[in-house]
Amino acid sequence: MCGIAGIFNQRPSETPDAQTLVNMAAIMHHRGPDGFGYKIVDNTGVGFSHARLTIIDLNEERARQPFVSADGNLMLAHNGEFYDFKRIRADLTAQGARFRTKSDSEIVMHLYQREGLEETLKHLRGEFAFGLYDQKEDSMYLVRDRFGVKPLYYTHTDEGVVFGSELKVLFAHPSVKRKFSSEGLFHQLIQVMVPGSTAFEGIHQVPPGHVVKVQRKEGKLELSEIKYWDVNFPQESEYPGDEVDEQPYIDGVRKHLLEAVQHRLTADVPVGCYLSGGIDSCAILGLSAAGTQTSVKAFTIGFDSSEYDETPIAQEMAEATGADHHIMRLNADDLYDHFVKTIWHTERTIYNTLGVAKYLMSQQVNQADYKVVLTGEGSDELFAGYPAFRKDMFLHGLDHLPEGERKAWQELLEKNNKLVKGAMLAREEYVSAAFNTKMGFTPSCVQPWLSVSSVALPLIAKDRRSAVEDYDPGKAIADTLDEDMLIGRHPLDRAQYVWIKTMLEGQILTWGGDRVDMANSMEARPAFLDHHLAEYAFTVPPHLRIKGNKEKYVLREAMKGLLPETLYKREKFAFMAPPAHTDPKKWKAVEKLAEQFLSKEAVEEAGLLDFEEVQRTFAKHESDEVSIDEKVQLDAVINHMLGVQIMHHHFVKTDVPAMAAQRARELDWHA
Numbered sequence: 001m002c003g004i005a006g007i008f009n010q011r012p013s014e015t016p017d018a019q020t021l022v023n024m025a026a027i028m029h030h031r032g033p034d035g036f037g038y039k040i041v042d043n044t045g046v047g048f049s050h051a052r053l054t055i056i057d058l059n060e061e062r063a064r065q066p067f068v069s070a071d072g073n074l075m076l077a078h079n080g081e082f083y084d085f086k087r088i089r090a091d092l093t094a095q096g097a098r099f100r101t102k103s104d105s106e107i108v109m110h111l112y113q114r115e116g117l118e119e120t121l122k123h124l125r126g127e128f129a130f131g132l133y134d135q136k137e138d139s140m141y142l143v144r145d146r147f148g149v150k151p152l153y154y155t156h157t158d159e160g161v162v163f164g165s166e167l168k169v170l171f172a173h174p175s176v177k178r179k180f181s182s183e184g185l186f187h188q189l190i191q192v193m194v195p196g197s198t199a200f201e202g203i204h205q206v207p208p209g210h211v212v213k214v215q216r217k218e219g220k221l222e223l224s225e226i227k228y229w230d231v232n233f234p235q236e237s238e239y240p241g242d243e244v245d246e247q248p249y250i251d252g253v254r255k256h257l258l259e260a261v262q263h264r265l266t267a268d269v270p271v272g273c274y275l276s277g278g279i280d281s282c283a284i285l286g287l288s289a290a291g292t293q294t295s296v297k298a299f300t301i302g303f304d305s306s307e308y309d310e311t312p313i314a315q316e317m318a319e320a321t322g323a324d325h326h327i328m329r330l331n332a333d334d335l336y337d338h339f340v341k342t343i344w345h346t347e348r349t350i351y352n353t354l355g356v357a358k359y360l361m362s363q364q365v366n367q368a369d370y371k372v373v374l375t376g377e378g379s380d381e382l383f384a385g386y387p388a389f390r391k392d393m394f395l396h397g398l399d400h401l402p403e404g405e406r407k408a409w410q411e412l413l414e415k416n417n418k419l420v421k422g423a424m425l426a427r428e429e430y431v432s433a434a435f436n437t438k439m440g441f442t443p444s445c446v447q448p449w450l451s452v453s454s455v456a457l458p459l460i461a462k463d464r465r466s467a468v469e470d471y472d473p474g475k476a477i478a479d480t481l482d483e484d485m486l487i488g489r490h491p492l493d494r495a496q497y498v499w500i501k502t503m504l505e506g507q508i509l510t511w512g513g514d515r516v517d518m519a520n521s522m523e524a525r526p527a528f529l530d531h532h533l534a535e536y537a538f539t540v541p542p543h544l545r546i547k548g549n550k551e552k553y554v555l556r557e558a559m560k561g562l563l564p565e566t567l568y569k570r571e572k573f574a575f576m577a578p579p580a581h582t583d584p585k586k587w588k589a590v591e592k593l594a595e596q597f598l599s600k601e602a603v604e605e606a607g608l609l610d611f612e613e614v615q616r617t618f619a620k621h622e623s624d625e626v627s628i629d630e631k632v633q634l635d636a637v638i639n640h641m642l643g644v645q646i647m648h649h650h651f652v653k654t655d656v657p658a659m660a661a662q663r664a665r666e667l668d669w670h671a
Helices: 020-024 085-094 106-123 167-171 182-190 247-264 281-290 311-321 331-338 339-346 354-369 377-384 385-396 402-415 435-437 454-460 462-468 473-478 491-508 511-520 531-537 552-557 563-570 584-597 600-606 611-621 628-653 656-666
Strands: 002-009 036-041 048-053 074-082 126-134 141-143 151-157 160-164 203-204 211-216 220-227 271-274 297-303 322-332 373-376 521-525
Touching: 002 020, 002 074, 002 126, 020 036, 020 182, 020 656, 048 126, 074 106, 085 106, 106 126, 106 141, 141 182, 151 167, 160 167, 160 220, 167 511, 167 628, 167 656, 182 454, 182 462, 182 473, 182 628, 211 402, 220 402, 247 281, 247 531, 271 281, 281 311, 281 373, 281 377, 281 552, 281 563, 297 354, 297 473, 311 322, 311 563, 322 354, 331 339, 331 354, 331 584, 339 354, 339 511, 339 628, 354 511, 377 473, 377 491, 377 531, 385 491, 435 491, 454 462, 454 611, 454 628, 491 511, 511 521, 600 611, 600 628, 611 628
Parallel strands: 271 297, 271 373, 297 322, 373 521
Antiparallel strands: 002 048, 002 160, 036 048, 074 126, 126 141, 141 211, 151 160, 151 203, 211 220
16 A cells, blocks of 8 residues: 555646655655655656555565556556455466566556556456556556545646645645635535545546546547446346345355455555454454464454443454454543544544544554554445445335334334434435435435535535535435436445445545555555455345344354354444543533634634634534434534634645645655
8 A cells, every 4th residue: 555646747848847746755655654756757748656655565676666667658656455466467477477576566567568458457356546657648547446445636737637645645736726615615514525526626536446547639638537347236126036045145245255355364564453343343353363374463442432332342352263452442532632633634524533533543553563454344335234224225125014014123223323313314304306316215324414404504604605505415416326327226225326436435435444544554455345245245135135124134144153142143333433422521622623723713714614603503512402413413513614624724724835845855755
């Protein structure tokens, strides 16, 4: 895992500034502290740079990126991991390829030379983002993995295209504008983003499973977007009936997950595991322990609130597998003390301080001299683990049930989701006309955030508010979804598709994943998001994902022999940090941050929020007349208000190009 950056100028005669490329690498030193490199292709206007975290091929000199092909035609900068690369290397070598490194990254150039990009992508298995320049074509390809585990941003300036692993990498280039868009601001305040967008004007993400091609034609750069993979569930009519034999699916899930874990244990450095009290991370730890000869290091976050703390179950699993168990215990005021630093890394707002907890945990992983951990992310997406999926299954997938059974389902949903109501579940039903038109209903996963629109709109500064008064955030999101992937699908499949396209990529894999892990030079490998496993999971009938009231049924059965009985029987619990309203110390920490970032002076200087509405929001939060689920919602809104103000401080008010140059000087990284 590393950080990548690059420049593709409109005119070949405009050679990228070498020190700017170095500065772009330096500002993401946290992603790659083990070395850096840069290359400029003469007379093309193209240059790449790279900050390296050594995990495979520890020889820094030999494996330094960017790579250039032997014939000089191709240049590559890669972030991430390609699994099964040894088999691919051997096959290519048998065909005459000559490798100069032991790195997994180098396979891209050899595959591309022999088969072209479309076929190359079919071979690539893992988490990755890369830039590839083809001098003969005078084209650059920006490629992102299938689920968006690895980030990749780009923008088109007056001079050309600039890309990088993080927003701050783009902002280190002096020509890249650092300005909030009104729509981006709105989405930051309601949590859910439009896929492919950011908070900033003109700054885009390469969507998961896509390639952005940049080609120079007649002195101009043409950008096009190509989808190479998508979440493709079967047609509802293609699923077998309720009487289907379960065992082949149970065996298939076990087989594919074991293979995914084994691939992700490949590294030239020690590999650990994140461990919570859920079956996902426990399954990963169990399979990892079974597949290695040494004790696995397991890392767990513990909270000081018994309602949110999962350490007892994690300890039980660690003992069962003989893991070397490290528990980080967090107190209420630990989280907001590191909120500002976390936003520097997430580059977007966060509704819950779980992102801060993950940031602090990656810090401890780094201090324990680990660079790689396996994680359980992706399991809930594949096997329908979230409360929102059970709700949609009940509302739209089980309308054939007798009234008595439906009532029992409804009571169970209400009883078991109290802690997430107002955050992961809407306080009240919210209907988006655009979603209803696109897919037949408004998925429960987007309802809590879209329902905040009426709260968020008045918070936007008056001169910006007029630009979004008629803006429909639900329509903006729904418009990005591929209708071909929704038509004819089971309601549960449609709900999972929307979550994967929105919350997984925009939240779990960003501020809950890569951005807070790589903040401390730590690579997370989500085995469940192996696309071979995912493609198999898509074929599992909905009634085997949620059977009765039991979510992730087929996964539970596949992992039954590994899991402690209490965990096997336990219902899914959303992994969240305790919200601010649950602890007086934490609320005091919020107020302290508000004094700095939500003061009248700070709000008016940024020009993003309406100060009077900010005050009203705090007053409402402190009112005794507000219900608990409304407090949960207001906690999220206040986190978002703090977040946009902190983002303004980090990325607009601060001179980012100067900061990047200073960082390069401190590291003694120079052209």
